[in-house]
Amino acid sequence: MSRNKRxxxxxxxxxxxxLVLGLSRVLESSQLTVVVNTGxxxxxxxxxxxxxxxxxxxxxxxxxxxxxxxxxxxESWNALAEVERLGSESWFRLGDRDIGxxxxxxxxxxxxxxxxxxxxxxxxxxxxxxxxxxxxxxxxRTEVETDQGCLAFQHYFVRERCExxxxxxxxxxxxxxxxxxxxxQALRDPGLAGVIICPSNPFLSIDPILSLPGVRTALSELDAxxxxxxxxxxxxxxxxxxxxxxxELRLPVSVAAIAGHYTGLLDGLIVDHRDRVAxxxxxxxxxxxxxxxxxxxxxxxxxxxxxxxxFLTTLAGGS
Amino acid sequence: MSRNKRxxxxxxxxxxxxLVLGLSRVLESSQLTVVVNTGxxxxxxxxxxxxxxxxxxxxxxxxxxxxxxxxxxxESWNALAEVERLGSESWFRLGDRDIGxxxxxxxxxxxxxxxxxxxxxxxxxxxxxxxxxxxxxxxxRTEVETDQGCLAFQHYFVRERCExxxxxxxxxxxxxxxxxxxxxQALRDPGLAGVIICPSNPFLSIDPILSLPGVRTALSELDAxxxxxxxxxxxxxxxxxxxxxxxELRLPVSVAAIAGHYTGLLDGLIVDHRDRVAxxxxxxxxxxxxxxxxxxxxxxxxxxxxxxxxFLTTLAGGS
Numbered sequence: 001m002s003r004n005k006r007x008x009x010x011x012x013x014x015x016x017x018x019l020v021l022g023l024s025r026v027l028e029s030s031q032l033t034v035v036v037n038t039g040x041x042x043x044x045x046x047x048x049x050x051x052x053x054x055x056x057x058x059x060x061x062x063x064x065x066x067x068x069x070x071x072x073x074x075e076s077w078n079a080l081a082e083v084e085r086l087g088s089e090s091w092f093r094l095g096d097r098d099i100g101x102x103x104x105x106x107x108x109x110x111x112x113x114x115x116x117x118x119x120x121x122x123x124x125x126x127x128x129x130x131x132x133x134x135x136x137x138x139x140x141r142t143e144v145e146t147d148q149g150c151l152a153f154q155h156y157f158v159r160e161r162c163e164x165x166x167x168x169x170x171x172x173x174x175x176x177x178x179x180x181x182x183x184x185q186a187l188r189d190p191g192l193a194g195v196i197i198c199p200s201n202p203f204l205s206i207d208p209i210l211s212l213p214g215v216r217t218a219l220s221e222l223d224a225x226x227x228x229x230x231x232x233x234x235x236x237x238x239x240x241x242x243x244x245x246x247x248e249l250r251l252p253v254s255v256a257a258i259a260g261h262y263t264g265l266l267d268g269l270i271v272d273h274r275d276r277v278a279x280x281x282x283x284x285x286x287x288x289x290x291x292x293x294x295x296x297x298x299x300x301x302x303x304x305x306x307x308x309x310x311f312l313t314t315l316a317g318g319s
Numbered sequence: 320m321s322r323n324k325r326x327x328x329x330x331x332x333x334x335x336x337x338l339v340l341g342l343s344r345v346l347e348s349s350q351l352t353v354v355v356n357t358g359x360x361x362x363x364x365x366x367x368x369x370x371x372x373x374x375x376x377x378x379x380x381x382x383x384x385x386x387x388x389x390x391x392x393x394e395s396w397n398a399l400a401e402v403e404r405l406g407s408e409s410w411f412r413l414g415d416r417d418i419g420x421x422x423x424x425x426x427x428x429x430x431x432x433x434x435x436x437x438x439x440x441x442x443x444x445x446x447x448x449x450x451x452x453x454x455x456x457x458x459x460r461t462e463v464e465t466d467q468g469c470l471a472f473q474h475y476f477v478r479e480r481c482e483x484x485x486x487x488x489x490x491x492x493x494x495x496x497x498x499x500x501x502x503x504q505a506l507r508d509p510g511l512a513g514v515i516i517c518p519s520n521p522f523l524s525i526d527p528i529l530s531l532p533g534v535r536t537a538l539s540e541l542d543a544x545x546x547x548x549x550x551x552x553x554x555x556x557x558x559x560x561x562x563x564x565x566x567e568l569r570l571p572v573s574v575a576a577i578a579g580h581y582t583g584l585l586d587g588l589i590v591d592h593r594d595r596v597a598x599x600x601x602x603x604x605x606x607x608x609x610x611x612x613x614x615x616x617x618x619x620x621x622x623x624x625x626x627x628x629x630f631l632t633t634l635a636g637g638s
Contacts, residue, residue, distance in 0.1 A: 079422065099398045100397065103365060103407075110365055125405045
């Protein structure tokens, strides 16, 4: 694979991070830019929590909790136990090692660094090769309109465990925000050979990225092909509330609805082989690529990454 | 002992906290106010570190590391290990449990609470009875002039391990600061039966308190007696750099020099029985009380507290 071909991955947390790990093993570091959702970010206990950025960072650094897919392996919880003892909010589970990273990020932000710069610094210290780029340096906060009122994202996602029914989703601050310079640079890169929308939640993790001014247009006007990996497998989400939200938003829980959601953006869709029959109706409109999309171990992450790069190469008419 | 008699203790960190623990067992909670040095406080990793306040708090809550005398028992250090891994400053040893308290304090300060209020909240949550009061809600920062230049207190004390020779000590911000309202209230309390200057470092821990506008005058004009417990035992400091600093400031390392340092403030001085001969020259000028002042266990802390209250009672001419 030519080293001059560069790829852009758009991703959220756990599911996206798994594919990004695969991509990082298939591509050279200089070939991969990962743009990460920051709509889930929030201020908590005086720290800036960036769940998706940190999940991707910990995954690529080999530090992630292997079963959970987020947070740290070998984590301890003593700081949070004290926070609880002192009567403060402990519903958001921050481990001690994770807090160490948050203290460093806070210090760097207070020194005047942008979130892109703190991320570059931290991933550099951890020896991560590919560029991990927040979608924006501006504050964008996902808000979920539910049957219990409008909830800040983490209140919906963690505190209320996604139980309220979703009526709508907003990305406060997005309209006035700019994509980060690293994101813009990747979109304008003449060597860009393809864009991969990771199997993250389209509504909560990918839409914030797409909501930034100019991003949809830039993606649809690219010479390079754009593909998404469907986050549904056998009509279900592997993890998280994708299927539940689709029902609440009155969408069929189907690959077709995922394709419909990304209307105008995609040159191809990667669909789990279990959904071959269900996806047949899309095929006349959009090139599909069927393969195994469940990523249980490193080999399956690398396997899906290879499938995605191969599909992009086919779509570009190359080899 | 009459419950109407109230006492004020002035203290710094480890040594002072030990006597305060003794006092808390000898007096009712409502009888004791502890005013604590905040000149050692500093901002670090985006947190407000208050070493003396926290040492007193942890000691009275029964949470302090028993051998060290500061920090937490059963502490873990995972957050700091990450801070170090990420290349940030780790010379100041913040444990995970300790960080939990710091996150809570930071959150409360950001909500607009004064340091007095955060301290009252935290000590209340930990079930501490006596009032723990920072000397001031203003930012006062001890600076140490040394042969290696002027150092912020913790840089001198922790990072440089008190190795530079001290030429002078300043309390930046003190002149413009006010004593905290809890401190002023204790000084003006008609029921005040005595003041105890704990066996803390006179130059680094007690002088910041005395440097606040009006405090020296208020203490010297009190009807109630003021006593200090000499921090020297057999001509040496139990812990910390008191003796070294006295030499560097060209003072004899003696009880007489301690008495001289507190000139005009004291109605009596408690001196370790090992210093009976050395202290004889003071006796004509200042009432002395000789006893065991080394506090190794709870019984000896209670013992010294009883001696101090007894001495104050004698000085007041009561019983």
